[in-house]
Amino acid sequence: MELTRREFLQYTAVTAAGAMLAGVPFLKGAEAAAKEEKTMEFVENLEVPYSTGRSVPTIAMPENACDCAHHIYDPVRFPYKPSDTRNQPPAGVDVYRLLQKKLGMTRSVVIQPSAYGTDNRCLIDALEQLGENSRGVAVVEDSVTDEELERLHHAGVRGLRYNVSRGATLEAGKVLRMGERIKGFGNWHLDFWVPADIVIGYREMFEKLAVPCVFDHRGHLPQAQGIRHPAFSMITDLMKEGKAWVKLSALYHDSNLEHDYADTVAIGKAYVEAAHERVLWGTDWPHPSEFSAKRDFPDDAHLLDLLAIQAPDEKVRHQILVENPEALFGFNR
Template sequence: MTKQYFSSGDNIPFTTSKASLSLAVPEGSCDCHHHIFDPDNFAYRDEDTTNIPTATVAMYKQLQNKIGFSRNVIVTPSAYGTNNQCTLDAMQQLGDSARAVVTIDDSFSFSQLQEMDQLGVCGIRFMITEFEDLDLGLIQRCAEKIAPLNWHICFWVTADMIVAMKDLLFSLPCDVVFDHRGHLPAGEGIKHPAFDIICQLMNANKAWVKVSAAYHDSKSGSPSFSDTLAIGKAYIATNADKILWGTDWPHPSETIAGNVMPDDVHLLNLLSVQTNNDAELIQKVLVDNPKILYRFYTNHRSEIA
């Protein structure tokens, strides 16, 4: 049977967006985490086994218009490895309202990073699912390489890895960002030691947290996602100046698992639960904080570029 990636209502790809938008979305809101997949024009790496279906800029803009966001951050997905051409192409299609987070390794020269900086790249990402792939040396070397550009490192890692990386995280010469609440495991939540480490980093002005994709690590599940929302609320209570939000569209983890696509409008509405519907907090999470981290200024490039 062919999988259904479209809603029955708006026909927006990769979402079952049936909810009505109840959150008051402020002007300049930013989706800090989404991907673009375009295998017809940019082939996946040979090792990729996910085979995520095509999810283009045109498709994403349908969702962006639906939720009323004007800014976005494209994150290179694991399907492309260190080939960032699809992400860079998408960023150019979307113009000055877009930024990007890319994947690199030791082979990237500083001049290559400067070229990407000129285009609007402002960070790199490590997606690490297995401890055996956790290369602290590579992370350190990449951090030293990007620090002069004032980029950050985005981590998609397990909570146990965050504990193992504690000393490194505090010593890195750049900011760090934790995807999806730091993947605190269901059943433990803020009791996991990674929560305190992340909060310490936030309060030391070294870390940011995405309270995105409530379905990740949730045992309570839809529609309440009460467990992951409680974690998000705890982060916001710790330091609201370091909180970000994103759609995670087109939800590759859910495609891989064969799950029903999330309702993106509902997930956005749930930000009101995490912020107690405080307009000032919503403004910080959706507008003010992304503006700082992703450099949404007239000149978005780094000082050195």
Template sequence: MPNSSGTEAPKTKAPANACDAHFHIIDPRFPTPESAKPAGSTFDDYVLHQRRIGTTRAVPVQPKYHRTDHACILDALSRLGKNGRGVGVCHPDATDAELKRLDAGGIRGLRFSVWNPSDTVTTIDMIEPLSKRSADLGWHVQLHMSGDQIVETSAMLGRLPCPIVFDHMGRLPPKQGPEHPAFRVIADLAGKGRAWVKLAGAYLNTEQGPPYADATRIAQAFVKVAPDRLVWGSDWPHVTEKHKPDDAELFELLAAWAGNEKTRDAILVDNPTRLYGFDR
């Protein structure tokens, strides 16, 4: 399978309308830096992954490779139809017409991946002004920040007028996990109905590697405090990983994280339905 170390389907079957709420389509047919064209990451490649895992709803997230050019993700959303919603990347100088065009194409939020300053397309100071424009559209802001950045910006996060989605379980330092102060910042916002968390990227939340016991501790802590504010994502095609993980094993982790089938199915179906508006 493209960008996966395995080929078998998961042992646990996905429920109807299960949603993969975080992955990237990177297609050389669309503008991409010549130095960064990951192979096997097109929409057709993703469909093979989707069939293997058993999800049907999908939320592609604009990758850094396409920067603020949304041609690729809008193409993917048009092909996904009613089963697709997307998360884009914009700068504050984006026009109202552009934001409305993205909304019509299925975009429902804006991502700010600012944890690594060396390759970021956006900056922290862009979050607040764009959050106000996102609120007008009924969108959210999706934040890929380190745990320390979350703590440092907690006052600003508390002011944002739109929902917040925290990427990759908040990127808490694995040794501290839920003892890191960012966990309480996220949990408090989720408890007020103002934030969501993506259970994704186990390999980004581990120092131990598979089977990711340290990442599991973080995920289970979020399940304990905010099970109705969690969504799951495959993070395919795993662009950060030189050695690709087995996507079936990543999907099966969710059952251990959720603790029971009802909670797992809510994370896969009910919660993303509310967050992304799949029922509308």
């Protein structure tokens, strides 16, 4: 899926709008309010790149709501690793800020995309741009030095990712040693993009980890089995023991449906009912899997509204969007 001329022009327009947004906090009084109102009118009527639709969420967004899973791509300034062939178009911080405005969210967690491998320069640059309201999840080699881990911590990184779908290997001994190495930083975790059929073979490793583990995209339970898959009970046991968290992100992953994703929504609802105090939410913007598959991009506002089905209670949604991210990623610390 290459950018059309229309999409490229739109991308250029919203990047300019992102720069305009960045200037709003430096204005004062009526001038700032007028500019903010004009900008919001623009955002509410905009189809943000890599996100279909012009609507905004219908559910109320609490203050400090956090998008716990998104990516930033800047191939002009930070080239992709040579082996990456998907060639994801630019999806920079300025454009992401427009999505934040549209969704009414102010905090975010930037996940290192596989296109960069273990080169975390784009991630660190994004964290610097986004400031104190953002945290990061990096990818490193097992041989990473303590000095580099400390540098990542000071940049805002609070976790390390293992993406099995893009070549990461799970060697229990090495994963456990990495957990021991990072536990002293505080509010660090290990993040796992791992199919459910593989997850179930690593229960002992997850039990022994010195830091919490986070399962991306509902633990990738296969649609045909859903919560009947043994990984669901294993993950929820770990959640109840205070050892694991689950992201209700990218509903289109592992779903055979479109638009309302009733199958993966049902899985998300089951996780909330089991241990809502260990549940997170994220967009997965700019939806790299959908770009790679040449499918239409989802409507992020609609995906956020579907959280109301997974977590009908407003207080529970507040915990998922605000309190849980604060506890895991150490916002305000």
